[in-house]
Every structure is written in structure tokens, then in C-alpha cells.
Amino acid sequence: MTRYSALSLLSQGVRGHRGWRPAWAKTHRPKPAYDAVIVGGGGHGLATAYYLAKTHGLSRVAVLEKGWIGGGNTGRNTTAVRSNYFYPESVALYDLALRLYEGLSKELNYNIMLSQRGMLIAAHTPAQMEICARIANAMQLNGVDGHLMTAAEAKARIPLLNQTRDARFALMGGVWQGRAGVARHDAVAWGYARAASALGVDIIENCTVTGIETQAGAVCGVQTNLGPIRTGRLGLAAAGATPGLAAMVGASLPIHTYALQAFVSEPVKPMLDTVLLYLGTGTYVSQSDKGELVFGGGLDRVPTHGQRGNLPAQETVVSGLLEMFPAFAQLKLLRQWAGVVDVVPDSSPVIGPLGPKGMFVNCGWGTGGFKAIPAGGWLLAHLLATGTHHTISRPFDIDRFTTGRLIDEAAGSGIAH
Amino acid sequence: MQQFPCPFCGLREETEFHFAAEAGKPRPEPAAQVSADRWAAYLYLSAAPKGEAHEIWVHRSCGEFFLMTRNTETRAVLATQALPGRAGE
Numbered sequence: 243m244t245r246y247s248a249l250s251l252l253s254q255g256v257r258g259h260r261g262w263r264p265a266w267a268k269t270h271r272p273k274p275a276y277d278a279v280i281v282g283g284g285g286h287g288l289a290t291a292y293y294l295a296k297t298h299g300l301s302r303v304a305v306l307e308k309g310w311i312g313g314g315n316t317g318r319n320t321t322a323v324r325s326n327y328f329y330p331e332s333v334a335l336y337d338l339a340l341r342l343y344e345g346l347s348k349e350l351n352y353n354i355m356l357s358q359r360g361m362l363i364a365a366h367t368p369a370q371m372e373i374c375a376r377i378a379n380a381m382q383l384n385g386v387d388g389h390l391m392t393a394a395e396a397k398a399r400i401p402l403l404n405q406t407r408d409a410r411f412a413l414m415g416g417v418w419q420g421r422a423g424v425a426r427h428d429a430v431a432w433g434y435a436r437a438a439s440a441l442g443v444d445i446i447e448n449c450t451v452t453g454i455e456t457q458a459g460a461v462c463g464v465q466t467n468l469g470p471i472r473t474g475r476l477g478l479a480a481a482g483a484t485p486g487l488a489a490m491v492g493a494s495l496p497i498h499t500y501a502l503q504a505f506v507s508e509p510v511k512p513m514l515d516t517v518l519l520y521l522g523t524g525t526y527v528s529q530s531d532k533g534e535l536v537f538g539g540g541l542d543r544v545p546t547h548g549q550r551g552n553l554p555a556q557e558t559v560v561s562g563l564l565e566m567f568p569a570f571a572q573l574k575l576l577r578q579w580a581g582v583v584d585v586v587p588d589s590s591p592v593i594g595p596l597g598p599k600g601m602f603v604n605c606g607w608g609t610g611g612f613k614a615i616p617a618g619g620w621l622l623a624h625l626l627a628t629g630t631h632h633t634i635s636r637p638f639d640i641d642r643f644t645t646g647r648l649i650d651e652a653a654g655s656g657i658a659h
Numbered sequence: 660m661q662q663f664p665c666p667f668c669g670l671r672e673e674t675e676f677h678f679a680a681e682a683g684k685p686r687p688e689p690a691a692q693v694s695a696d697r698w699a700a701y702l703y704l705s706a707a708p709k710g711e712a713h714e715i716w717v718h719r720s721c722g723e724f725f726l727m728t729r730n731t732e733t734r735a736v737l738a739t740q741a742l743p744g745r746a747g748e
Contacts, residue, residue: 485707496703498678499731544661545678547709547731553660554674587703644699 243440266439275472282480283307284316288434289619295441298627312431318581319612324422331637333384342616352433361422361517411522461600482582484605493597501580503551509533523562551580589652594639665718
């Protein structure tokens with residue numbers, strides 16, 4: 243692997259950039275057996291493979307991706323990273339991800355373009371302000387940066403916000419997390435793929451799992467369109483496709499699949515330097531480095547596996563954005579798309595063993611999986627390598643639905659899921 | 660906008676409807692003998708099928724629950740029918 247540096251850029255520059263090698267090695271035929279197989283070549287699956295090789299020293303690891311790497315929700319989200327959650331279990335999980343993100347460009351030798359520009363959850367009523375104060379207090383008690391922001395501070399931060407007398411939602415303030423921000427989503431997938439590949443991980447695209455083989459209650463391999471692969475350790479990190487994989491061994495998950503849409507406008511000059519979630523409209527928005535406005539909102543309310551959005555959700559999100567920023571009405575939309583998200587009743591992920599011995603899942607991230615990629619990979623790798631939970635993933639085991647210890651972040655943090 | 664056929668009101672816009680649950684999950688009885696595992700499975704586990712799905716929806720305008728068979732990939736509606744004991748169109 244060529245190390246990326248200012249020097250390598252300079253030396254390639256004087257040679258017309260003709261000497262760059264592919265960032266990772268494509269494997270077209272899987273080997274007959276691996277120490278661990280991960281199904282799903284998105285951020286979570288690739289990060290799992292990287293930490294398995296790097297932290298746990300497993301050398302024979304394969305990532306099976308039915309399409310192309312990073313082509314699912316990793317490449318379809320609105321790139322926000324944050325850890326402004328309510329429950330201690332959630333903060334431990336999402337802040338592990340944020341801390342790993344903070345060092346990731348250096349760790350992977352790949353610029354993930356992390357920009358910690360801060361995020362405001364904006365409130366418009368006294369009741370919402372009380373919820374915001376509750377979140378800010380919880381964040382501080384959990385040792386994460388965050389504070390309650392006044393209306394004056396918020397207006398100074400985002401001067402373009404509609405605060406005329408006829409604005410539907412007057413700004414009262416909100417919760418601010420300064421370490422939140424955005425990262426280049428494709429770069430996260432590509433960076434993990436490159437680093438994992440350099441450690442010997444096989445990344446196999448266009449490889450669909452068609453069956454899971456078990457023997458005496460333990461995983462012994464998978465069937466794929468490229469032939470059978472033997473393995474005793476299987477990790478599933480396939481978001482909305484995970485229930486279908488689990489069904490191959492008769493296991494079920496507490497997951498419904500919905501389409502979540504995202505939108506990008508034409509590029510304009512810099513005018514929004516934070517990530518903003520408006521509780522009034524449920525729309526969130528940031529501006530990319532290229533100048534495009536990247537925004538989204540709530541789920542389409544129709545369970546689906548099709549990666550397309552419906553019109554009512556588009557109308558809600560776009561009209562919400564225009565209520566917040568009337569000036570944006572002049573912009574054209576460049577693109578609109580959808581990803582299939584795996585939504586769990588308590589809006590927290592499912593991480594842990596499922597079904598036969600040796601099989602583990604990392605799914606149920608719903609609308610918020612991108613921000614958690616390094617933690618999801620870290621924790622699934624720990625499970626695959628040791629067979630036991632990391633203390634951070636233990637509360638997210640599927641057994642919480644039997645014991646009743648749900649981690650209900652949808653209600654607890656006031657986040658639009 | 661997609662339209663769904665309510666068995667009582669006919670074709671209406673999708674925003675008038677709400678997905679309630681996957682169909683065909685009998686409530687385990689009697690409650691005193693139901694284990695925590697079975698109860699959790701009844702409450703929370705779902706199939707989230709890709710392709711043909713049998714679901715219970717509610718038409719919020721008339722308040723009736725009904726069965727809908729849909730394709731979750733193409734979003735095509737294959738059939739709707741009133742729940743047993745409720746007279747449809």
C-alpha cells in the first residue's frame with residue numbers, strides 16, 4: 243500500500259498523477275475458508291474487518307458485499323456525526339464512535355474530511371426548551387460536550403434562519419454540541435476498505451449470500467453466488483437486508499424496514515457553517531464542502547425494501563427547509579435518493595449473538611448508522627474475535643426485548659427518527 | 660402520490676393510512692403461561708419480508724383496520740380486504 247502524504251502527492255503531481263495504484267485489492271474469487279466472514283460491505287462491515295485484522299490479529303477475514311462497497315446506506319446518508327444522546331448506554335456507544343472518528347484520518351492514512359463544525363438542535367416552544375435542557379444536562383453528566391444555547395447565540399450562528407414576524411417557528415434556543423459535524427461518507431468506506439485490504443482482508447463485491455450452513459447448532463459456512471465459503475465466525479452487518487439473512491437460520495429481529503430520503507441542492511457559496519436540526523419542521527441540513535445543501539427529514543411511513551422515496555415525505559422535508567430558510571426557494575435540487583433503514587422499536591441498534599453459535603449481528607441502526615460506523619465495527623469485531631460482548635455493546639443485545647431493558651432513544655432524546 | 664384501496668372507502672391517498680403490524684401473529688394465550696421469550700417475540704419480532712408481505716393497516720380517515728397484501732420492493736398493492744367480521748365494500 244502506498245502511504246498517502248504531502249510528499250506522495252507532490253511526487254505524483256510532477257509525474258502527472260499517472261502512478262497511483264488502486265486503493266484496495268479487489269478479490270474476485272473467495273477462498274474456500276476464512277477465520278471470519280462479514281456480510282455487508284458498508285462502513286460497519288468494512289470497519290469490523292479492519293478492527294478484526296488490526297486489533298485482534300485475525301488475518302483470514304472476508305467481507306462479502308452483494309453490490310459495491312459503500313453503495314448502501316453508507317453512501318446514502320447526510321454525513322452527520324454526533325453523540326448528543328440521552329441515555330448513558332447510548333452516549334457511551336455514540337461517543338466511542340465520535341472519538342474514533344476524531345482520530346480516523348490519521349489511523350487509516352485516509353482523509354475522511356471530518357469537519358467538527360458543531361450541531362444545533364433548535365427548539366421553538368418552552369416545552370422543547372425543557373427537553374433540550376434535559377438533553378444538555380444528560381450529555382454533561384455523561385461526560386460529553388454539550389450545552390443549552392440561547393436564541394441570540396443561535397441566531398448569531400445561523401443568521402439566514404427565518405426569524406421574521408410571520409415565521410411559523412420562532413427560535414427559542416436549543417442544544418449545541420461543538421464536537422458534532424460532518425465527515426465524507428464515501429471516504430469512511432473507502433478508507434476502511436483500503437486499510438483492511440492492506441492488512442490482508444479479502445473484499446469481495448457482487449457476492450450475494452444465499453444460505454447459511456450450520457452444524458450441531460454452530461455456524462460452519464455460507465453459500466454464495468460465488469460458491470460455498472467455510473467459516474466458524476459470521477458477522478451480519480447488512481442494515482435492511484439483515485432480517486432476510488437471519489431468516490436463513492430461522493432467526494427473527496425486531497426490525498421494520500423503511501425508506502429514508504436525502505436531498506442535495508445545487509452548490510452555492512458558503513452560508514451555513516453548522517449542522518442544524520429544526521424540531522419544528524423535523525428537517526436537518528448542512529452545507530457540503532462543495533457548497534451543496536445536504537438535507538433530510540423523517541422516514542417514509544410505508545415499510546419497504548425499495549431504495550426509492552415517496553412524494554409525501556419529499557414534500558414535508560422540502561417545505562420544512564423552506565420554512566427555515568425562505569431564501570433557499572430559489573435553489574434547484576440536484577439529486578434526491580433513499581436508503582432502506584432498519585428501524586427498531588426503541589430506536590437503538592441490535593448488537594450481539596443471534597441464532598447459531600458463532601453468528602453475530604450489528605444492525606438496527608435505523609436512521610443513524612453512519613455516525614456510529616467506527617463503534618459498530620469495533621464492537622462487532624470484539625464479538626467475533628472473543629465470542630463475548632464488549633461492555634459498551636452488552637446493553638444493546640437482543641435480550642433487552644425479553645428483559646424489558648429497552649433503550650428508548652426516540653422519546654428520550656427528542657431526535658426526529 | 661400512491662393511492663391505497665381502503666375496503667370501506669375505496670382509493671385514498673397514502674398519507675391517510677398508517678401501517679399497524681405484520682399480519683398473522685396470534686396473541687399467545689393464556690397470559691399466565693406465556694414465557695417472556697414468547698411474549699417478546701409476539702410484541703417485537705418481525706419478518707420485514709422483501710417482496711410479498713401481508714400486513715394490517717389502518718385507514719385513519721374511517722378508523723377501520725384491514726388486511727393489505729403488498730410487494731415491499733415495488734410498492735405495488737396486490738389486495739386489500741376487511742378483517743374477519745367487518746363488512747367491506
